[in-house]
Amino acid sequence: MADARRVLVTGGAGFVGATLVRRLVASGYWVRVFDNYSTGDAEHLAGVEAEQIEGDIRDIAALDSALNGMGAVMHLAAAGSVVASVADPVTNFEVNVLGTFRVLDAARRAGVQRVVLASTGGALIGDATPPVSERSLPRPISPYGASKLAGEGYACAFAHAYGLPTVALRFANVYGPWSARKRGAMTMFFRAIEAGEPIVIYGDGTASRDYIHVDDISRALQLALERDVPGGTVLHIASGVETTVAELADLCRAAAGAPDHPVEHRAPRAGEVARNFATYDLAQQVLGYAPTIRLDEGIHTTWEWFAKHVFTL
Numbered sequence: 001m002a003d004a005r006r007v008l009v010t011g012g013a014g015f016v017g018a019t020l021v022r023r024l025v026a027s028g029y030w031v032r033v034f035d036n037y038s039t040g041d042a043e044h045l046a047g048v049e050a051e052q053i054e055g056d057i058r059d060i061a062a063l064d065s066a067l068n069g070m071g072a073v074m075h076l077a078a079a080g081s082v083v084a085s086v087a088d089p090v091t092n093f094e095v096n097v098l099g100t101f102r103v104l105d106a107a108r109r110a111g112v113q114r115v116v117l118a119s120t121g122g123a124l125i126g127d128a129t130p131p132v133s134e135r136s137l138p139r140p141i142s143p144y145g146a147s148k149l150a151g152e153g154y155a156c157a158f159a160h161a162y163g164l165p166t167v168a169l170r171f172a173n174v175y176g177p178w179s180a181r182k183r184g185a186m187t188m189f190f191r192a193i194e195a196g197e198p199i200v201i202y203g204d205g206t207a208s209r210d211y212i213h214v215d216d217i218s219r220a221l222q223l224a225l226e227r228d229v230p231g232g233t234v235l236h237i238a239s240g241v242e243t244t245v246a247e248l249a250d251l252c253r254a255a256a257g258a259p260d261h262p263v264e265h266r267a268p269r270a271g272e273v274a275r276n277f278a279t280y281d282l283a284q285q286v287l288g289y290a291p292t293i294r295l296d297e298g299i300h301t302t303w304e305w306f307a308k309h310v311f312t313l
C-alpha cells in the first residue's frame with residue numbers, strides 16, 4: 001500500500017497551497033505539488049522542501065504519473081472565481097468538473113488512502129438564509145458553485161462505488177498571506193488603499209461573508225487528511241461569524257492605518273450571494289476543528305504581510 005505520508009497537492013502553488021504545503025512539510029510529509037501555474041506561482045513555494053510538477057488536472061497521463069508512489073491527494077486545483085465562471089462557464093466546467101473527476105479517477109486507480117477536496121460553502125449553497133450547514137439544500141447561483149457541487153457528487157459516488165476515502169471541505173471566504181494574486185474583496189481593498197484609490201464595494205455594503213484565515217483552513221485540511229472520516233463526508237470549514245462588506249472595508253482601513261480612506265459603491269455583480277456565513281459544528285464533531293484566528297487580528301497580520309512582501313516590490 002502506498003505510503004500515506006507521501007501527499008500529492010494539486011493546485012499547491014496557489015494561495016491556499018502556499019500555506020498548506022508549508023504546513024504539511026513541517027509536519028513531516030513528503031509533498032509533491034501538481035500545478036499548471038495558471039493562477040499559482042512556483043515562487044510561492046520558494047525554499048520549501050516540496051517537489052513541483054507542472055501539469056494540468058485535465059491530463060490523465062500526467063495525473064497518473066504524478067500519483068505514482070503517492071498515498072494521499074489534497075485536491076486544491078480549480079478555476080476559483082465566481083465572476084470568471086459567469087463570464088466563461090465552459091472553462092470553469094472543464095477545470096472544476098472534468099478536472100476533479102479525473103483527479104478522483106486517477107486516485108482510484110492509484111489506490112490512495114485519502115483524497116481531500118477543496119469545496120465551497122457560499123457559492124455552492126446559493127442564496128439561503130444563513131447560517132448554512134451540511135443540512136442546507138445546495139442551490140448554486142453561479143457556474144462555479146455548480147461545478148463544486150458536481151465535484152462533491154463524484155467524490156461521494158467514488159467513496160460508495162469504489163471505496164475511495166474522500167472528504168470534501170466547504171471553505172468559507174479564505175484570506176491571509178500569499179493572496180496577492182487573488183481578486184477577493186480583502187486583496188482588492190488592500191491594493192486600493194496602497195494605490196491611493198477609492199475602495200470599490202459592489203452593492204450597498206450589506207452583503208456579508210464568513211472570513212476564515214488560511215492557517216485555520218490548512219489545519220482543517222490536515223485534520224481531514226489524518227482523521228478516520230467515512231468516505232463521502234462533506235464538512236463546512238468556517239468562522240461562524242457574519243461580516244458585511246462595509247465592516248470588512250472598515251477593518252481593512254483600520255489595519256492599514258487609513259480609517260478615512262474613501263469608499264466608492266458600484267452595482268452588485270451577477271452570481272454573487274447576498275448573505276453568507278456557516279456553522280462549523282459538524283467539523284468540530286468529526287475533525288475536532290475550530291477556528292483560532294479572530295478576523296481583526298488576521299486582517300492586521302495579512303496587511304503586514306502585504307506591506308512587507310507585495311507593496312515594497
Ligand SMILES: NC(=O)c1ccc[n+]([C@@H]2O[C@H](COP(=O)([O-])OP(=O)(O)OC[C@H]3O[C@@H](n4cnc5c(N)ncnc54)[C@H](O)[C@@H]3O)[C@@H](O)[C@H]2O)c1
Nearest residue numbers: 011013014015016036037038039040056057077078118174
Ligand atoms: N480562496 C477562497 O476564498 C476559497 C473559498 C472556497 C473554496 N476555495 C477553493 O480552494 C481551492 C484553492 O483556492 P485558492 O484560493 O488557493 O485558489 P488559487 O487560484 O490561488 O489556487 C488554485 C491553484 O490551482 C492551479 N490550477 C488551476 N487550474 C489548474 C489546472 N487545470 N491544472 C492544474 N492546476 C491548476 C492554479 O495555478 C493555482 O495554483 C480551490 O479549489 C478553490 O475553489 C477557495
